[in-house]
Amino acid sequence: EDDDAPGDGEPIDEHEIFDLVRSISDPEHTSLTLEQLHVVNAEDILLDGNNLLLEFTPTVPHCGMSTLIGLSIRVRLLRSLPQRFKVDIKVKPGTHSSELSVNRQLNDKERVAAALENEAIVDVVERCLVT
């Protein structure tokens, strides 16, 4: 839909985006949120018109959950934001040993679409998004 904001009629800004993702659960520590673990931070969200760049910081540099975290963020934003937004999700530079590889997967539309047809992956993502 073409609503400008999920709620209050204000134009969407970085804070709105942060509000959408802060409460996503970490796939490994499900009682903790991405905000609590400092995986997502308001200052790592960059909005330029309809172009959104969100950088997240994995909990540890070899974090095997990074693609799942990135995917959960993407699904939350896909479901909440108007279609006009072009969203890029990346690992904050210097915070992951396979940064390039994780970024490539998270921003390959076809890989994301196929992952979201995989029931096992969808189950994990949905559990992260309950909160």
Add this chain to the structure above:
Amino acid sequence: MTSPTHTIDPIAVLEGHDERVWDVAWNPSEPLIASCSQDKSIRIASYAQTTASGDLDFANIAQIPTGHKRTVRALAWAPSGKTLAAASFDSTISIWEREDGDGEWECSATLEGHETEVKGVAFNHEGTMLATCGRDKSVWIWEVHPDSDFECLSVLMEHAQDVKSVAWHPTHDILASASYDDSIKLYIDDPSDDWFAFATLTEHASTVWDVCFSPCGRYMASASDDTTIRIWKARDTKFHEWNCVKIIEGAHSRSIYSIAWTTADGTLGWIASAGGDGRVNVWAVTEVAEGVDVTLIAQRDETHGVCDTNTVRWCPRPGKQNVLATAGDDCAVRVWGVVPSTG
């Protein structure tokens, strides 16, 4: 861009898919166009020229619930126009034909073998072979036998990553593949041995989404996530050596998903590109001393509203080669005419 000489004018919108449309394919011999979607179906529309001025009218004629368990990602018609192949994320390829040329579309074969999502499918120029590719990093070559019998001739594991697309040379049995490993590979059959990759083109900086040959077969164009298009020229008459002769930059602000090349009088043809920025570009390509010149003749933004444009394909029918179809994330297929600007 200096004053564009052409515009991309809307001709038709084909609706009906419930989810994003990934690919569209024009039947080479009949007035039909097929589309496939994340909704796991294939839709077919027919078209006719109903007025003297040449306007085309489209009508949906078939909706095929393919039975695929996941997204149907890519389509290819055999040169005869009688067979349609569909690649699915469920790791299989389905083959569709119509009884008596006018009845229901029926699945005459299901090709198994890929381990994960199949992403590309293409028939060679004679319709004697089918190529498929996918996330398992492989390219398969199948021989087409009568009665929808497909025999696997070769499984090529040359790419280091996911293979996004395959395209056959227009006159020779040479195959090109585009990959997430940032390269394009070219394959040929060694009659005394097996199919093999004879060239790897590594100049793109990111995933190569699509590749196509020029109608004359002496050139190739590739589209990449690095937001550039590259044009390659064959250095020899056997098409074994290829060099990049042109890089088109700045034409798209996001990943370029699709590229297609059609004939156009007096030139090497027209190239159309489409991508995540929703833009479609059309260039006229002319031959110069060491390669090509490209002139942007038309450009249109928001071809599918705010949504991505996934595929662009030229109509192959005589007299209609300036007609384009696009498939988008807005769940629609759109048909356009590239026509000289008025005024």
